[in-house]
Amino acid sequence: xxxxxxxxxxxxxxxxxxxxxxxxxxxxxxxxxxxxxxxxxxxxxxxxxxxxxxxxxxxxxxxxxxxxxxxxxxxxxxxxxxxxxxxxxxxxxxxxxxxxxxxxxxxxxxxxxxxxxxxxxxxxxxxxxxxxxxx
Numbered sequence: 001x002x003x004x005x006x007x008x009x010x011x012x013x014x015x016x017x018x019x020x021x022x023x024x025x026x027x028x029x030x031x032x033x034x035x036x037x038x039x040x041x042x043x044x045x046x047x048x049x050x051x052x053x054x055x056x057x058x059x060x061x062x063x064x065x066x067x068x069x070x071x072x073x074x075x076x077x078x079x080x081x082x083x084x085x086x087x088x089x090x091x092x093x094x095x096x097x098x099x100x101x102x103x104x105x106x107x108x109x110x111x112x113x114x115x116x117x118x119x120x121x122x123x124x125x126x127x128x129x130x131x132x133x134x135x
Contacts, residue, residue: 002030002031002032003031003032005031007025009023009025009040011030011129011130012024012030012129013128013129014126015118015119015124015125016125016126016133016135017121017123017124017125018047019043019044019047019049020041020043020044020047020097020135021042021135022039022041022042022118023040024038024115025038025039025040027115033112034111034112035111035112036110036111036112037108037112037113037114037115038108039107040104040105040107042102043068043095043096043097043102043103043104044097044102045099045103046096046098047096047097048094048095048096049093049094051071051094052092052094053092053093054089054113056089056090056111057111057113057114058086058087058089058109058110059087059108059109059114060084060085060087060106060107060108061084061085061087061095061106061107061108062084062085062105062106062108063079063080063083063084063085063103063104064081064105064106065081065103065104066080066081066099066101067079067080067097067098067103068096068097068103069095069098070094070095070096071094071095072086072091072093073088073091073092073093074092078098
């Protein structure tokens with residue numbers, strides 16, 4: 001599928017976890033992007049990504065909707081729509097949805113790679129492109 005220039009959510013698989021789901025809209029296998037990957041993240045209420053890091057990879061999170069709590073390198077802040085969070089390489093961080101509705105974020109990794117690691121985590125269910133993901 002690589003080398004796509006226009007990508008819809010139906011064009012890419014969905015990674016489904018107990019905390020929510022991810023669609024990697026741009027990554028090497030989709031767009032041939034070499035320097036970054038970009039995905040849309042949905043976190044269910046009360047759920048999130050517990051503290052983790054991405055060795056050698058920088059991350060940006062942009063909150064589209066919902067409210068939550070973000071921790072980066074021990075600093076904890078409330079986050080909401082319109083906020084950007086920068087996570088330097090190797091730094092531990094976590095994102096928790098503290099609201100009553102789903103939280104939607106854009107995640108960008110540079111360089112790409114962690115999106116493949118997520119797919120290999122225990123409990124990750126891959127829903128093929130074009131199919132509706134349910135939890």
